[in-house]
Amino acid sequence: MYRSQYQLGPISESTGVWLHHWAQTAPDRIFLAERSGAGWRSETYRSALQKVRSIAQVLLARGLGAHTPILIISGNGIDHGLLSLAGQYVGVPVAPVAEQYALIHVAHDRLRHAANLIRPKLVYTNDAGEYGDALDLDVFEDCEIVSSNTRERPGTVDFREFLKGCNGVDVDAAFAQLTPDTLAKILLTSGSTSTPKGVLTTQRMLCANQAMIVDSLPFLELRPPIIVDWLPWNHVFGGSHNFNIILANGGSLFIDDGKPMKELFKRTVENLSLIAGTMSFNVPVGFGMLVDALRQDEQLRRTYFGQLDMIFYAGASLPQDVWTALESMAKETCGTVPLMTSSWGLTETAPATMIQQEPIDRSGVVGVPMTGVTLKLVPQGDQLYEMRVKGPNVTPGYLGDVQKTKASFDGEGFFLTGDAMRFIDFGDPAKGMCFAGRISDDFKLLTGTWVRVSPLREELLDCLGSVAKDLVIAGADQADIGVLIVPNLIELNARGFILVEDNGALLGAALFKEIHQRLAVCNRAGPGGSTRVARALILSEPPSLADLEVTAKGNLNNRKILNRRGALLKRLYDSADPATMTL
Structure with missing residues (x-):
């Protein structure tokens, strides 16, 4: 057994206890903020509590309770946050799902699955026009649709009506009936290994996890945390870990309406230039894009690093060159380096379970058990x-x-x-x-050698650099390891590579040469049978969300890709095929 030698600190009874505490202790402090024009719309702790209680009255008046969850199919936003807290305040579970399921027509089967699993009586969306096609699905025929922007869609209730409350409803009695076992959320798993499952998330899970985090990161109690964060609330990292770090510790969450995508990242940079955070959360690709922006903008560096206590990455290991760049820029800008760290956990563990809470000089370490x-x-x-x-x-x-x-x-x-x-x-x-x-991702070669997929994938992506967005490792019951490479077409086009499509694969002499050289370098660094790549093929068709090759978190579903693209897998192991590169 592996456990901490320290005792777990005090655990709150429910998320509503935090809201009450900070509404009394720091009533005028900003709790949530989102962009509105050139500035920010915000809610203080006092106003948030008032609105949460009003919304909770309306939920109770509509007869909602423990067995009638609320389905949320929007991105992050203040109204989304208030509705979630209102449900939790009176024991009505909330179930946020990935907005891609609603916005991408071919992903509607995932939304149907979620609705059939959760069986909501009320569905919330921030924009009834933008999500209109999804709201018209037959699974929502008997649901009340509520939206912050009704777009005059017939039958849609304006969310502002919920803010008026409902006289005669005893919200205090409902709040008093909460227990640590009360269901707070239903979070869907990514579906990378099976159909998405609904993870029952209790008040105890949420509150205990924040006690564990504070035990590991005591600086959270020294000053209120501030974050500028885009991570989606339908995922446990953004919606439970980050959101509740702010709520539990009386901090301020500025909702970033950008994302680490080429067309949206400028908005993230703008938001980071406006607000100096004390903690920075992101996925590795987001930090990679941020490093490029920081190098070009001295004022952005001063704002970003000015009061930063921690840089926290998740989802994959942070490339070492990105780690080093952040360290050096922090030291040059402020003279010190914030704690750079990660942790490990699952949707089923609320999520944080292990954490690296001491300074180290490299990526990839998830640390020790939390209290x-x-x-x-x-x-x-x-x-x-x-x-x-x-x-x-x-x-x-x-x-x-x-x-x-x-x-x-x-x-x-x-x-x-x-x-x-x-x-x-x-x-x-x-x-x-x-x-x-x-x-489940690991496999054996015909030689009996085990291939550990995750660490090998990270090493190969480091070697391939910007030419590859991702890759899938193959080789189960084969003599050697092969990789299916998802190319970074934006980078390849910018560099002038000439590419030819060949039935799902890409051909290109110059690209083949570069990838061959990069993989050869990786093979020399790890020449053993469990790490040596013998063949590669470049995919012309990107992984498909509709065909479940990509999870809601953006991760590749290796098993689904290998099964769906069986013909390409066969070509990968045909050394005579012109699309297959051998090493």
Whole structure:
């Protein structure tokens, strides 16, 4: 067993307790803010509590309760946040889903699945016009549709009506009935290994996780945190981890309406230039884009690093060159380097379970167990361990799926994560662990050699640099490792590569030469059979969200890609095929 030697700190009863505390302690402090014209629309803690209670009255007056969840199909926004807190305030679960499911027509089957699983009585969207096609789906025929922008859509209720409250409804009585076991949220898994499941998320999970985080990051109690954050609230990282770090510690969350995408990142840069945060959360590709922007703008560097306590990456390892660039710019700008760190967890663990809370000089370390959790390390050979978790932050199970719930826990009550880890120093567990991928993604070659997919993928992406957006590693029951490369077409076009499409693959002599050289460098660094890439093929068709090749989080579904593109996989192992590069 692997656990912290420290005791878990005090746990609040519910998220509403935090809201009451800060509305009394710092009533005029900004809690939530979103862009409005050239400035920001904001809600203080006092106004947020008032509106949450009014919305909660309306929810109760409509007969909503523990068995009538609210489905939210919008991106991040103040009204979205207030509605979520109102549901949690009186025991009405909220279920935010990825907005791509609504906005992309071919992904509507995912939205149907979510609706059939959750069975909402009320559906919220911030814009009834933008999401109109999704709202017309037959699964919503018996639902009340509420929107902050009705666009005069017939039958849609204006969210402002909810802000008026409802006299005669005893919201205090409903709040008093909450317990740590009260269901607060239903969060859908990404669906990377199966159909998305509804993770039951209780008040205890949310509140215990914040106690664990404060135990690990005590600077959160020294001054109110401020973040400028785009991470989506339908995902546990943005919607539970980051949102509640702000609420639990009396901070301010400025909603970033940009994203780490070429057409939207300028907005992120603008927002970061307006607000100096104390914490910065992002995925590695976002930090990579930010480094480029920071290099070009001295004033942005001064604002960004000016009062920064922590840089936190998640989703994958931060490339070392990005890590080094952030460190050097912070030191040049302010003379100090903020804590640069990551952690590990799942939707089912609310999420944070392990964290690297001490300064280190490299990426990829997820640290040690947080207070209150116990990890069971099940050996997988080669000093590799499957992680199993027990603690107050662990889900009681999945919505409407007793069998899956039962199968997700072992005989001692530990949740089966399916993730693998290695110790940084096998002789010193206090130095923590690094993530080693999903057990289900790993495979054996015909030689009997195990291929650990996640660390190899990170190494290959580092070698390939900007020419590749992502890749899928193949080789199960084959003699050697092959990769299907998802090219970065914007970069390739900018560099003038001449490419020819060939039935799902790309051909191009100059590109082949560059990729061959880069993979050869990687092979020389790791020449063993478990890491040496023998062949590669470049995909012409990007991974498809509609065909479930991409999860709602933006991750590749390796198994789905390999199955759906079986013909290309066959070509990859045909050395005579002109699309296949051999090394």
